[in-house]
Amino acid sequence: MDSQAIATQPTPGHEEHQAHPPHLRHHFATVEQQRETASFGMWLFLLTEIMFFGGLFTAYLIYRNWYYPAFVAGSHQLSIFLGTLNTAVLICSSFTMAMGVHAAELRKRKELVGWLLATIFLGCVFLGIKADEYHEKWEKHHVPGLNFSVQDFTHPSVKYKEEPPLPLDMAEKTQVYFSLYFAMTGMHALHMIIGVSILLILVVRAWAGAYTTGHMTTIENFGLYWHFVDIVWIFLFPLLYLISRHQ
Amino acid sequence: MSEHKVNEVLDTEPTHHSEHIVGPKVYGVIFGALLFFTGLTVAASYVEMYVFNAVVALAIACIKAVLVILFFMHVKYSSRLTKLTVAAGFFTFIVLITMSMTDYISRAWGLW
Numbered sequence: 001m002d003s004q005a006i007a008t009q010p011t012p013g014h015e016e017h018q019a020h021p022p023h024l025r026h027h028f029a030t031v032e033q034q035r036e037t038a039s040f041g042m043w044l045f046l047l048t049e050i051m052f053f054g055g056l057f058t059a060y061l062i063y064r065n066w067y068y069p070a071f072v073a074g075s076h077q078l079s080i081f082l083g084t085l086n087t088a089v090l091i092c093s094s095f096t097m098a099m100g101v102h103a104a105e106l107r108k109r110k111e112l113v114g115w116l117l118a119t120i121f122l123g124c125v126f127l128g129i130k131a132d133e134y135h136e137k138w139e140k141h142h143v144p145g146l147n148f149s150v151q152d153f154t155h156p157s158v159k160y161k162e163e164p165p166l167p168l169d170m171a172e173k174t175q176v177y178f179s180l181y182f183a184m185t186g187m188h189a190l191h192m193i194i195g196v197s198i199l200l201i202l203v204v205r206a207w208a209g210a211y212t213t214g215h216m217t218t219i220e221n222f223g224l225y226w227h228f229v230d231i232v233w234i235f236l237f238p239l240l241y242l243i244s245r246h247q
Numbered sequence: 248m249s250e251h252k253v254n255e256v257l258d259t260e261p262t263h264h265s266e267h268i269v270g271p272k273v274y275g276v277i278f279g280a281l282l283f284f285t286g287l288t289v290a291a292s293y294v295e296m297y298v299f300n301a302v303v304a305l306a307i308a309c310i311k312a313v314l315v316i317l318f319f320m321h322v323k324y325s326s327r328l329t330k331l332t333v334a335a336g337f338f339t340f341i342v343l344i345t346m347s348m349t350d351y352i353s354r355a356w357g358l359w
Contacts, residue, residue, distance in 0.1 A: 047336035094315065094319055095277075102269065106268075231316070238288055238307070243292065245300070
């Protein structure tokens, strides 16, 4: 018997007990066991994500020690206001997502849809502010490889007059800072875009009642993903924006 | 009660047992704490602390991350398997970072 035939044949197991609800897979005894298994798998995925972002963070720490003055000068070009605002927006979106999971636990369909929509909205606000910051980098010629000039660092403008001008070779190294800035925030933004895309699908399915009549493991595991992306930003924000304000 | 009857009862209940449901009150408190720590880390970055600026910023970030993991991600209320998985993951991650950094700072030991 080929595998397809196995899948379509009624299995002997089904005759022994009553049919299980569609949201409970045959090989799980209870919804709770199914939930635990899915949650375990989701955490394993998130651990690979931690290793992935961890590599970027390690690169950042080592290069920051290596080209310290360049990293200080580079980070001074970021807007603390926009960074703080975006952190607050992302924390709000984590809160709305947590409330969404709570609504699904209580099987409240409209509340769930509302919280998910709020999360989508806040995610888009975050991406919009990020896009504005990227645009500013482009205008200031701070995009390594595409549009870069050391002018701001060898001859600091009046606006940054407390800043000592960097020698040319160190000023060139600000490209390392901005490369890592774009790699880390870009990879984070990509995770946000993927998250918002999945949320759009979840909202449609939640409206149809998929998570308030069956099980809500999908919502719960997506919540884990969304909070993980929030945690990545919680570390990116101080490392990229804050820690060099004084030197 | 036969096994499938037990399953049916479980399926009509919310997915979690009631004592595992984290209420809006907890989420609200954690949300407020996260915003507070965000403000604190920004304020701390304006205070001259030399090398400790980075230490303080990372310490606050770690506190925020732990709050998110324990409460928003429900790890505090999860099974031992989940707790062990998360702890093992972070432990491995810290080992990797520490080993890389140890190697990096000791390559030119005594040559500076």
